[in-house]
Amino acid sequence: MSKPIVILENIYTGYGTKPVLEKVNLRIEANDFIGVLGPNGGGKTTLMKLILGLLNPYSGKVSFPSGRPPTGYLPQVSQIDKSFPITVKELVSSGIKDKNPWFPHLGTSQRKRLQHILDEAGLTKLASRPIGELSGGQLQKALLSRALINKPRLLILDEPNTHVDKQFESDLYKWLKELNKEMAILLVSHDIGTITPIVKTIACVNGTLHYHPSNQLSEEVLRVYNCPVDVIAHGPIPHRVLKSHEHDNQ
Amino acid sequence: MSDYLSIFEYQFFRNAVLAAILISVFAAMVGTYIVSRKIVFIGGGITHASFGGIGIAYYLGANPFAGAAIFAILTALGIEWIAQKGKVREDSAIAILWSLGMAMGIIFVFMTPGYTPNLMSFLFGSILSVSTTDLYVLAGFGLLVGIIYAIFFRPILYTAFDPEFAQVMGVRVAIFRYMMSVLMAMAIVISIRSIGIILVLSIFTIPQITAMLFTRNFARIIPLAALWGITGSVTGLILSYLLDIPSGASIIFFLTIQFLILKLFFVIKQKIATRSAKV
Numbered sequence: 001m002s003k004p005i006v007i008l009e010n011i012y013t014g015y016g017t018k019p020v021l022e023k024v025n026l027r028i029e030a031n032d033f034i035g036v037l038g039p040n041g042g043g044k045t046t047l048m049k050l051i052l053g054l055l056n057p058y059s060g061k062v063s064f065p066s067g068r069p070p071t072g073y074l075p076q077v078s079q080i081d082k083s084f085p086i087t088v089k090e091l092v093s094s095g096i097k098d099k100n101p102w103f104p105h106l107g108t109s110q111r112k113r114l115q116h117i118l119d120e121a122g123l124t125k126l127a128s129r130p131i132g133e134l135s136g137g138q139l140q141k142a143l144l145s146r147a148l149i150n151k152p153r154l155l156i157l158d159e160p161n162t163h164v165d166k167q168f169e170s171d172l173y174k175w176l177k178e179l180n181k182e183m184a185i186l187l188v189s190h191d192i193g194t195i196t197p198i199v200k201t202i203a204c205v206n207g208t209l210h211y212h213p214s215n216q217l218s219e220e221v222l223r224v225y226n227c228p229v230d231v232i233a234h235g236p237i238p239h240r241v242l243k244s245h246e247h248d249n250q
Numbered sequence: 251m252s253d254y255l256s257i258f259e260y261q262f263f264r265n266a267v268l269a270a271i272l273i274s275v276f277a278a279m280v281g282t283y284i285v286s287r288k289i290v291f292i293g294g295g296i297t298h299a300s301f302g303g304i305g306i307a308y309y310l311g312a313n314p315f316a317g318a319a320i321f322a323i324l325t326a327l328g329i330e331w332i333a334q335k336g337k338v339r340e341d342s343a344i345a346i347l348w349s350l351g352m353a354m355g356i357i358f359v360f361m362t363p364g365y366t367p368n369l370m371s372f373l374f375g376s377i378l379s380v381s382t383t384d385l386y387v388l389a390g391f392g393l394l395v396g397i398i399y400a401i402f403f404r405p406i407l408y409t410a411f412d413p414e415f416a417q418v419m420g421v422r423v424a425i426f427r428y429m430m431s432v433l434m435a436m437a438i439v440i441s442i443r444s445i446g447i448i449l450v451l452s453i454f455t456i457p458q459i460t461a462m463l464f465t466r467n468f469a470r471i472i473p474l475a476a477l478w479g480i481t482g483s484v485t486g487l488i489l490s491y492l493l494d495i496p497s498g499a500s501i502i503f504f505l506t507i508q509f510l511i512l513k514l515f516f517v518i519k520q521k522i523a524t525r526s527a528k529v
Binding site (some may be wrong): 016052053054071073075079080081084085086087090091093094095096097098105106128130132133146150 | 282286288337404407408410411412414415416417418419420421462465466467468469471
């Protein structure tokens with residue numbers, strides 16, 4: 001077992017007096033690719049906010065054995081105001097962590113990095129466009145570039161497969177597999193069918209967290225872990241068909 | 251034509267034109283933030299709540315604009331605090347502060363013994379009575395906003411666009427949000443003197459919306475909004491003299507006409523483009 005980069009120990013957390021997560025334990029290691037599954041309102045986003053430091057636990061501990069790793073974050077696209085007057089270039093630049101947060105500016109190396117990441121994502125031609133003119137897939141690419149520009153060691157993605165076409169989704173998963181060689185990935189989704197083939201392990205989040213150290217989910221696991229999710233079969237993209245099962249245990 | 255130019259011989263008119271230019275410049279910066287974040291309603295709350303400060307200051311015999319500034323800043327910080335805590339519905343809180351401020355203003359002005367100040371000048375502004383000292387205040391404030399934008403442009407833009415992500419990136423989001431709230435409140439109060447409570451929001455929104463017809467790039471909206479603010483307000487001022495109508499109202503009216511003409515131009519241009527694309 002390699003050294004973990006994030007450890008969650010016996011976490012209780014929520015918003016105000018409303019608890020959302022209880023008794024959560026999780027270790028994230030350098031090359032993990034964890035699919036975070038669970039129903040809406042089950043606490044997936046809360047778990048993410050906890051790891052990102054946007055939310056504090058009521059009790060328990062979030063620790064980073066070798067310091068907080070550079071973290072890339074892709075929020076749900078519905079959280080983005082597409083009518084905001086910001087260009088693709090500015091959007092992606094906002095992922096650059098300023099060494100001096102009080103007098104921030106982009107240095108030469110940061111501009112080079114920006115150009116490189118725009119090239120890689122195929123966004124160079126769109127760099128000066130406002131984000132309102134992008135398609136769903138292009139916006140996701142821009143948001144993912146923003147998450148990656150800082151060379152993160154932990155990448156957290158919240159429902160990256162919404163409002164995109166199948167081709168983009170398939171490209172995205174190939175890209176993530178490559179990225180996983182260099183960073184740990186936490187992929188939040190409510191759609192079990194599309195993500196199980198690409199993730200290595202699965203965390204079911206529904207009020208609490210059950211870690212499943214493989215990407216194979218049986219009906220038994222789903223039932224025991226109380227992890228109701230939408231099972232959707234997708235055609236042209238690479239996927240692993242789940243074992244067939246009957247819903248006789250509801 | 252000589253009529254048209256002779257008006258510039260009067261210092262009060264030159265001061266009014268300079269005031270319109272200076273306000274247009276800092277309103278372009280602050281207003282772009284307001285319009286981009288879609289918080290015009292917060293601006294309205296701040297503006298009207300400041301009337302409470304004017305009333306109390308009159309009652310106590312203090313400077314009404316100091317009263318307005320205190321009320322406006324406290325309201326702005328209060329709204330931002332409510333927004334960050336999220337415990338009360340933000341829009342309802344704004345409406346309460348908005349009307350409470352107006353109510354307090356009316357009560358205290360009513361209770362002030364003797365001469366009741368000319369309320370109209372607070373409600374509609376009096377740009378034609380702007381003094382040289384007022385111009386220094388406008389210029390000084392414009393410089394302050396310019397310096398703040400020059401240094402903190404990126405964090406201001408990023409916290410406006412996606413505060414959660416900015417926080418993940420280590421930006422002190424809360425501090426920047428509060429700073430912008432104070433800047434907004436100050437910009438509004440300083441402009442009330444010239445344009446008045448009822449009309450002041452327009453200079454923070456109409457030139458920006460006009461600029462957004464041309465570009466959707468935050469950094470480029472600012473100079474364009476300043477330009478459209480200046481052309482609209484100076485033309486409005488000149489027309490107010492020629493037509494003998496109230497200057498504040500004339501400025502707002504012309505800013506809107508200017509927007510509508512440009513909007514129409516873009517709509518027609520679009521139509522022609524789609525038609526030729528079909529052919």
